[in-house]
Amino acid sequence: MNGNRFDEASRHCVIYAVSDSAGETGEAVVRAAVAQFTNARTEIRRRPFVTDKSHIAAIVVEARDEQAIILYTLVLPHLRETMAQHALRDGVLAIDALGPLLDGLEWRTGIKPEYRPGLNHQLDADYFRRVEAVEFAVKHDDAKDHSGILKADIVLIGVSRTSKTPLSMYLAHRKFKVANVPLVPELKLPDELLRVPRSRIVGLTIGKEDLNQIRKERLKALGLPDTAPYAAPDRIEQELTYAREVMDRLGCVVIDVSRRAVEETASLIMEHVRNAGVQPF
Amino acid sequence: MNGNRFDEASRHCVIYAVSDSAGETGEAVVRAAVAQFTNARTEIRRRPFVTDKSHIAAIVVEARDEQAIILYTLVLPHLRETMAQHALRDGVLAIDALGPLLDGLEWRTGIKPEYRPGLNHQLDADYFRRVEAVEFAVKHDDAKDHSGILKADIVLIGVSRTSKTPLSMYLAHRKFKVANVPLVPELKLPDELLRVPRSRIVGLTIGKEDLNQIRKERLKALGLPDTAPYAAPDRIEQELTYAREVMDRLGCVVIDVSRRAVEETASLIMEHVRNAGVQPF
Structure with missing residues (x-):
């Protein structure tokens, strides 16, 4: 034309x-x-x-x-x-x-x-394993049920807003059973975490500024003032320090999710667990 | 060689x-x-x-x-x-x-x-919408919170084992906010369902024999005898009849998930809601 x-x-x-x-x-x-x-x-x-x-x-x-x-x-x-x-x-x-x-x-x-x-x-064994992994991830999201920690292929730990939920779902689609546990200084760490082989635990960390930005936006999305403690630099510093201590104690791998898409972080996690001999199911 | x-x-x-x-x-x-x-x-x-x-x-x-x-x-x-x-x-x-x-x-x-x-x-608006949709689907899985029904792009309804959870996650990855509601004769239907435009509701149905088979396997996976009422033909018949009545009453589209993979059913659902003018976000 x-x-x-x-x-x-x-x-x-x-x-x-x-x-x-x-x-x-x-x-x-x-x-x-x-x-x-x-x-x-x-x-x-x-x-x-x-x-x-x-x-x-x-x-x-x-x-x-x-x-x-x-x-x-x-x-x-x-x-x-x-x-x-x-x-x-x-x-x-x-x-x-x-x-x-x-x-x-x-x-x-x-x-x-x-x-x-x-x-x-095809509705084959592989397919049903994937469905099962998705259901597992939904059930064991946000440590709703600590029993999932011991049954999971991978346990994700990290402070709020480190992509634990979307990562769990992504990895579920790759047939990994994933439980995720939020790290909050005021909450007791589930004992189960100490009984899981550390190769199965993946710590998620994030830069202070990035987390501050993400949490501010989260508060805005919820219709709350972005000055709440949740997004305050002091609080974030405290949470990240606590999370780092927990990860050091557990001796798990730590992956920085700052400015990384879920697909990219998931690739790194799968590489890590495969090297450690963890296979889905 | x-x-x-x-x-x-x-x-x-x-x-x-x-x-x-x-x-x-x-x-x-x-x-x-x-x-x-x-x-x-x-x-x-x-x-x-x-x-x-x-x-x-x-x-x-x-x-x-x-x-x-x-x-x-x-x-x-x-x-x-x-x-x-x-x-x-x-x-x-x-x-x-x-x-x-x-x-x-x-x-x-x-x-x-x-x-x-x-x-x-890329960590763009699209990306964050996808993440938000996944978190929404996890939060509003299995009608844990009826408020999600009114906020969802798509509401999936159906008896137990009609792939509601994996479908919700799949559609979330396509940026649709999905709530799902189990249909159980003994549970009161959430009032919210009557206030949602029916074009947003998708009823999932399944053949009796297929459901019987799937539920038997589910019971086995849970270590329970496969003779429990959950998998009994009479109970299944009753549940499916009830579900059909609810779907008729709501006037929603009904999709048969028998022997269909989640990807396939999801394609049909997306086609339906797009024809009905529903867009993700």
Whole structure:
């Protein structure tokens, strides 16, 4: 439509994530790529459970009309082929996110893929272990029940606002059973913590200023004045010192969560526990 | 080593997921592909935070020696290039999972990518909304606090063992604030449910036999006899009838979770609420 692709209008791009299953993997790839274009206006359209050729043809036409990009994770070979043909005919950039690896694995193992969409989300033992781990994490969040400490693969300890809850959920999704225990100077430390192998305990720490900032925002979100002791530098200093003493006493690994996203901290924790020989279940 | 790549030994394949960030996206792609090879023995090795050329060279050599496949999600152009060069030189199949889409987006938008690893996990407003949603879901799991029903984007209702908790966590990760309410004939229905727009309520149902099976296994996991009323066909029938009546009365959408993975049910729920105009936050 427009010869100059560097004008304002062209900064916009629609990306279709097309899948013959739930479409999670494709959307993850699109999100990772889109994150690198902070100055572009991008729109992701997920098209899950696409299982017939006419549906694919229709999506390609839509994409053509909007000068969109398609990223597809299609397991069924005839759908992959249909997509490639239509995209070529209609001049649409369509990227096969799964095909090259499926082909590579076939070549290396000498085995044909199962070609069954949704196998990635099969209700197998692995799946139920993941569900169980999520339920465990919810049940043993915030040390609601100390018995969880002894049953957990990983015990997270740290002061309030060190990402214990989101980390527990993330690790649960990776099949680790996680309990988390808040460290508060006024609360007695659960005895169970002293009975857990220290390789299973992970201490979370954070910089004073970062914590101050996060807690102030937390108070604001709760509609409270940000001058409450919870966010006061003195109180924060006291809590962090106490937490450090506890972690020293337990001899556990300590990870600084300052300015780290949950995904990143979780990667570090998984590396640590795997090195220590802890496996999920 | 072996001329016949269809023999027993070749059914094994190692796949490296190499990233200059946490490596989540790449691992998701590898998992999706590997799931299609139920008869192969595959091993995924995650190599996150790879940020220098010599590290890449070392991984390629490892991969060559094991006849492994590499899938990489490298954002930095010089690392992508190094990977491609070394893989070519050492004869290793290395698949670029992010590059084609990064290039496509640059071409379509006329904007250069930021080339900053980890941007996908930036501590931005979006990130904090996700964290908040996870904390909300944990707090309002199992109707621990009825106030959550009115504040939620989505309220899940259903009898015990219809995946309410894992679904809540999954949807939270997609930034939806989710409360879930168990339906039990003997418990009074929270009044709040009658005050929520019905488009926000999602009823979860399940086949009798499936529920019977799941509950029996649940009892076994808890070390209880599987003959308890909880798993008895009569009791299940009664609960499901009651749940159906409640859902009819509320006029909410009903989704059957039988033999569906959480990812799949969650996709259906998100499609429903988006059609109904519900957006996360």
